[in-house]
Amino acid sequence: MNKTALIGKTHDELKELFAELGMPAFTAKQITEWVYKKRVFSIDQMTNISVKNRTKLNQSFEVGRLLPVQFQESVDGTKKYLFKTTDGQFIESVYIPEDDRNTLCVSSQIGCKMNCKFCMTGKMGFVAQLSATEILNQIMSIDEAYQLTNIVFMGMGEPLDNLLPMLKVLEILTADYGYAWSPRRITVSTIGLIPGLKILLEKSDCHLAISLHSPFTEERLGLMPIEKAYPLTDVLKEIRKHDFSKQRRVSFEYIMFDGLNDSMRHAVELVKMLKGISSRVNLIRFHQIPDVDLKTSKPEKMLFFRDYLTSNGITTTIRKSRGEDILAACGMLSTNEKNKEKTV
Numbered sequence: 001m002n003k004t005a006l007i008g009k010t011h012d013e014l015k016e017l018f019a020e021l022g023m024p025a026f027t028a029k030q031i032t033e034w035v036y037k038k039r040v041f042s043i044d045q046m047t048n049i050s051v052k053n054r055t056k057l058n059q060s061f062e063v064g065r066l067l068p069v070q071f072q073e074s075v076d077g078t079k080k081y082l083f084k085t086t087d088g089q090f091i092e093s094v095y096i097p098e099d100d101r102n103t104l105c106v107s108s109q110i111g112c113k114m115n116c117k118f119c120m121t122g123k124m125g126f127v128a129q130l131s132a133t134e135i136l137n138q139i140m141s142i143d144e145a146y147q148l149t150n151i152v153f154m155g156m157g158e159p160l161d162n163l164l165p166m167l168k169v170l171e172i173l174t175a176d177y178g179y180a181w182s183p184r185r186i187t188v189s190t191i192g193l194i195p196g197l198k199i200l201l202e203k204s205d206c207h208l209a210i211s212l213h214s215p216f217t218e219e220r221l222g223l224m225p226i227e228k229a230y231p232l233t234d235v236l237k238e239i240r241k242h243d244f245s246k247q248r249r250v251s252f253e254y255i256m257f258d259g260l261n262d263s264m265r266h267a268v269e270l271v272k273m274l275k276g277i278s279s280r281v282n283l284i285r286f287h288q289i290p291d292v293d294l295k296t297s298k299p300e301k302m303l304f305f306r307d308y309l310t311s312n313g314i315t316t317t318i319r320k321s322r323g324e325d326i327l328a329a330c331g332m333l334s335t336n337e338k339n340k341e342k343t344v
């Protein structure tokens with residue numbers, strides 16, 4: 001019998017489940033303490049719950065912790081973790097240590113429907129949604145789990161295409177019964193699924209990152225098919241309805257492609273497009289992926305682009321490339337582990 005995982009359940013969900021089992025209401029608080037604060041692996045470790053109730057819980061529930069099956073470490077200290085899901089699929093997440101922070105880049109789907117030209121995950125196609133259990137498990141089960149200072153949902157998949165599990169994860173990460181993290185330590189990235197974006201902005205105070213990559217419609221459409229359904233101009237209209245001038249931040253991700261989106265014309269249009277939005281732009285070097293005829297911009301072009309945007313009032317940084325030697329850099333997450341298993 002498949003058991004229900006406790007990881008990924010909110011406090012309210014647990015209260016409802018345990019009420020059905022005839023357990024006291026405070027059992028939910030005990031369980032969240034063991035699962036999210038103490039991060040146990042089994043129900044039998046929950047020593048302040050009676051043996052009778054532990055036996056009852058073990059019949060239908062499990063904690064849901066799954067350790068990564070392997071990892072790779074880059075020369076720069078970045079670590080890419082491979083997790084096997086309960087249905088035998090694989091996902092990757094990336095730990096990025098820096099001087100002042102330790103960030104985990106988390107996956108939200110197996111594969112992706114969006115098929116962005118520059119992204120390895122998109123080349124996989126869509127395989128499955130991750131449950132809240134599988135998303136949270138990445139955060140809880142890496143070696144550096146207790147050292148994390150920041151979470152970015154920029155791994156495999158489009159987070160807002162898996163909205164309900166994502167909202168549960170964000171609640172658990174920020175709720176007192178869960179991780180009790182400030183939402184300012186969490187960034188959700190999206191290519192601009194407007195229905196999900198509206199809900200996220202209403203229900204969460206986490207930082208937001210928008211994949212932009214070109215200010216011109218036809219160019220962006222050539223890179224990102226989503227431009228047809230949800231044009232960037234409409235995404236920006238939604239962004240302008242919210243206040244990002246205080247603690248909450250919106251950033252725009254801009255991968256720079258040689259000869260495609262790195263000209264003065266692009267810089268000028270980007271300044272016009274983002275005028276009046278309190279934001280920052282992250283310029284990202286493109287990392288070559290198979291069968292894609294794009295190349296990264298030259299360093300001097302990236303420096304010029306950064307300086308032009310900054311001089312026109314848009315805070316702009318060139319993101320440091322991490323983990324490229326282990327295929328852990330931006331846009332490179334993918335996995336062929338399932339195919340490997342078939343050939344063994």
